[in-house]
Amino acid sequence: MLELKNITKSFGDRTIINKLSLTVKDGEILSIVGPSGAGKTTLLRCITGLEQVDSGDFLVDGKAFDPYTNRTNDSVIGVVFQNFELFPHLTVRQNITLAPTMVLKQSESEAKAAANKLLDRLNLGDHGEQYPYQLSGGQQQRVAIARALAMKPNVLCYDEPTSALDPNLRQEVEKLILGLKADGMTQIVVSHDLTFAENIADEMLHVEPNQTK
């Protein structure tokens, strides 16, 4: 379970997030929706430790942690970026095994076996030796998901998962995210696409510019 309590974040004198609290239960999906500039992505960047909050607390399973400074390998928050940010010089499989071998100190074979499982799970079985530029957008996104999952995250976050893809792929993404939910993954999805967000969400959080509550 992930809890946020009274999170506040400003850039200069602009308060983007003001005393926000929320809870994501294990295995559930929280959708964060709102117009551009409402602070959805900023909120996600705070949760994933890419921005430091000004005040407030984060709790994972009741234990306090600070995503910005946390460098232990518990309480991992995985991220699927809007543009995926795959490593272009590494094959799909290397993209997935890099962090588990370097950070979690898994052996080469252990990481490879885990990667192969993820590739099969995400219908990427044949693409392990290809480079990101050889894949379609949807495939790249699934690689990004596999890469994040390989770190065994407690929570998986998505920034606008539908925006870089063809509109007709939206349902594929829905299926994918709901499939991971069935596997027990806790997920947070930021989107400006209300229908998409409603289709997958257990909980919805609406954020508005300047008066984020």
Place this chain on the structure above:
Amino acid sequence: MHYILEILPSLLSGAGMTLQIFLWTLIGSLPLGLILSLGLISKIKPLQWLINFYVWLMRGTPLLLQLIFVFYGLPLIGVVFPRYEAALFAFILNYAAYFAEIFRGGLQSIDNGQYESARVLRLSYSQTIRKIVIPQVVKIVIPSVGNEVINLIKDSSLVYVIGIGDLLRAGNVATARDVTLVPLVLVAVLYLLLTAVTTFILRKVEKRYSYWK
């Protein structure tokens, strides 16, 4: 033909010296340039200023002056380098400045998303630089580095001024002694051969890195 065979050994031994200076300068200045470039993009302002000043000094004054300064100037304040070491010292310091600027450009062209993506995967700064950033930078900078490498072959003839027996000096000596143009033409041919081989190798390296986009 007989004359050519007669002077060829001395020209070839000169070419050997040129190659030595060329190789040692690369071995010294490429890593040094890389370290300096990390300083150029560092957030520590005084370090940035210092390296910027260094680059300005090295690129802003003639290499010939730097050579003369090291070999004829420094002994006046008690710092004595033997000829060969003086040449390497000046060349490495000079070329490192050019490489630092090239690498800085390469480093800055890596999207911030790549750093963030490495960060959420918990890679440390040094792991990110080694595994994610440098491999991508190398590919980007190869053409510009190649340019400097070709330049270096010809710049190495400047060591003539501090009395090192390189290719140009060997040709010049023969021309002055035998009053003929042949040695100088041969010198030109040998330089052309050296640059042709280097260009060929650079193409190969570029090709080796073309497996991803």
